[in-house]
Amino acid sequence: MTTLAFTKGHGTGNDFVLFADPDGERDLTPAQVAAICDRHFGVGADGILRAVRSRSLQAGAAALAEEPDAEWFMDYRNADGSLAEMCGNGIRVFTRFLLEEGLAELSEGDTLPIGTRGGVRDVQRSGSGFSVDLGRWRLEPGDPLVHVKSLPVARPGLSISVPNPHVVLAVADQEELESADLAYAPVIDPAPADGANVELVLPREPLIQDGIGRIRMRVHERGSGETLSCGTGAAAAALATRHWAGPAAPSAWRVEVAGGVVGVRMFPAQDGEHVALSGPAELVFSGALEV
Numbered sequence: 001m002t003t004l005a006f007t008k009g010h011g012t013g014n015d016f017v018l019f020a021d022p023d024g025e026r027d028l029t030p031a032q033v034a035a036i037c038d039r040h041f042g043v044g045a046d047g048i049l050r051a052v053r054s055r056s057l058q059a060g061a062a063a064l065a066e067e068p069d070a071e072w073f074m075d076y077r078n079a080d081g082s083l084a085e086m087c088g089n090g091i092r093v094f095t096r097f098l099l100e101e102g103l104a105e106l107s108e109g110d111t112l113p114i115g116t117r118g119g120v121r122d123v124q125r126s127g128s129g130f131s132v133d134l135g136r137w138r139l140e141p142g143d144p145l146v147h148v149k150s151l152p153v154a155r156p157g158l159s160i161s162v163p164n165p166h167v168v169l170a171v172a173d174q175e176e177l178e179s180a181d182l183a184y185a186p187v188i189d190p191a192p193a194d195g196a197n198v199e200l201v202l203p204r205e206p207l208i209q210d211g212i213g214r215i216r217m218r219v220h221e222r223g224s225g226e227t228l229s230c231g232t233g234a235a236a237a238a239l240a241t242r243h244w245a246g247p248a249a250p251s252a253w254r255v256e257v258a259g260g261v262v263g264v265r266m267f268p269a270q271d272g273e274h275v276a277l278s279g280p281a282e283l284v285f286s287g288a289l290e291v
């Protein structure tokens with residue numbers, strides 16, 4: 001066993017254990033990740049963020065080929081130890097961690113490119129938090145049926161990749177949003193090969209205020225269970241609602257989650273439409289673990 005210095009942080013209640021491993025010497029096994037994320041026997045978190053220099057990691061080679069300035073790679077793990085392409089709340093908290101640890105600098109108006117398994121993502125300061133360009137999003141074919149425990153009927157979901165997989169479904173009212181039992185993983189039919197995060201969405205009344213679309217969302221995350229927030233999930237939920245609302249729908253959205261509020265914005269880019277996420281990023285405490 002060796003000692004691992006860590007920091008605990010969160011973005012709208014989506015919480016993470018972070019640690020710096022510049023030379024890529026502390027790769028954790030899925031069992032170690034699950035033990036650290038356990039809320040009764042470990043530190044407790046929705047996932048782990050390891051800060052590794054891109055040059056020290058096999059997955060970092062693709063990031064450096066895409067953007068030579070992507071010095072840091074966000075090695076993200078879900079609470080069960082599984083890998084995911086991207087974490088929208090995580091990358092803001094990861095940026096805060098790099099800055100606080102003196103591992104990177106980010107001035108107002110500048111951009112910090114960070115390597116992820118879903119590609120290099122550009123982070124900027126936004127108010128007291130950060131915004132991240134999640135890149136080009138994709139509507140996936142097929143409208144799978146989603147069975148959520150305690151909701152009366154299965155309903156069709158919209159599959160969206162950002163680039164991790166999401167299935168978004170609309171609920172009828174506040175009662176349905178609150179009563180959905182997300183302690184159980186929703187059953188998606190047909191089941192996506194790599195699983196998916198599931199978002200339940202309810203439009204606010206009115207849906208659009210001062211040009212901004214407004215929704216509420218709950219989420220069951222692949223590999224982590226129900227969480228208080230999911231950044232890529234909020235982006236998928238706003239994209240799905242705009243799709244359902246039609247051409248007059250806005251490109252700026254306010255997404256209310258159990259842990260707070262995040263902003264989503266769609267904008268044209270050279271390679272197609274991108275989606276950006278903004279919101280807070282907090283570091284809460286530091287400690288040491290025997291791993």
Ligand SMILES: N[C@@H](CCC[C@H](N)C(=O)O)C(=O)O
Nearest residue numbers: 084087088089164230231232
């Ligand atoms: N909470 C994250 C998403 C984390 C990954 C997800 N569970 C997956 O497996 O795709 C976010 O804020 O985006």
